[in-house]
Amino acid sequence: MAEHDFRYSLLNPQHTLTECRALAPGRYQVTGNGGSIKAADTLLVTLKGSRDLCLRLQVEKVRHLINPPGQWLAVAKGPVFKELAILNWQVNCDACSAQLDFEFAVDAALGEKARAPAAQARISELGWVARGERHLCPNCQGDAQ
Template identity: 75%
Template sequence: MAEHDFRYSMLNPQHTLTECRTLAPGRYQVTGNGGSIHEGDQLLVTLKGSKSLYMRLNVEKVRHLINPPGQWVAVAKGPVFDELIIHEWKVNCDSCSTELTFEFSVESKLGAKAQKPAAAARIAELGWKAEGDKHYCRKCQAQPS
């Protein structure tokens, strides 16, 4: 089992995704070029409309195409959601004023009430700490108070 990084990048255009579409909740059809994809592998795929968010897909079946060379079509399992809305917010460190611009996703049916918890979880993933309404970057967390 291997992990293949197909997140959007201008650095490796030979190793790209052509399409990722939903077949059913939690099941996806992925078409790509490059890599040596096999059943049981994992694919990291950029979320549509995002610069930095991605999802992890587990390949169930793969078919390698003859033409064009290197192209393949896979069926994969992944996260179950109806529709995600990508938000971009900014926070400042309350100690040193460093600014963090970050993206996070929220299921559309959950509405605005789900935005703050999703943003807090994303900030924590990025290594920042939130205490009430205050936010602290990694550098300021490491400094003794």
């Protein structure tokens, strides 16, 4: 159960993704080279159109191809999106006015009501805290307690 990082930032020709496409909501087909992928491994894959968002996919089954050598085809499960949207938002720290410019992924099929919870989840991943309408950056969280 290893974790394999295939994000664009690594750009290693011996360890790359050829394709990642959705088969159905929550199921993905991934083709790549290198990495010795096995069932139950985790793949980190950059979201198309994003600066820094990635999907965390759990490999269900993998088939290693003979030609070209080192290539594999995997079926994996991951986040369920009917219609993926990547949005950019900004928040300011209410204590020091530091600004966070961030991206987050949301299922556009769920409409406007899904945006705020998805944004709050992403803010938390980045180490910020939201208390009602107030936001605190990681530096100011210790001061507030």
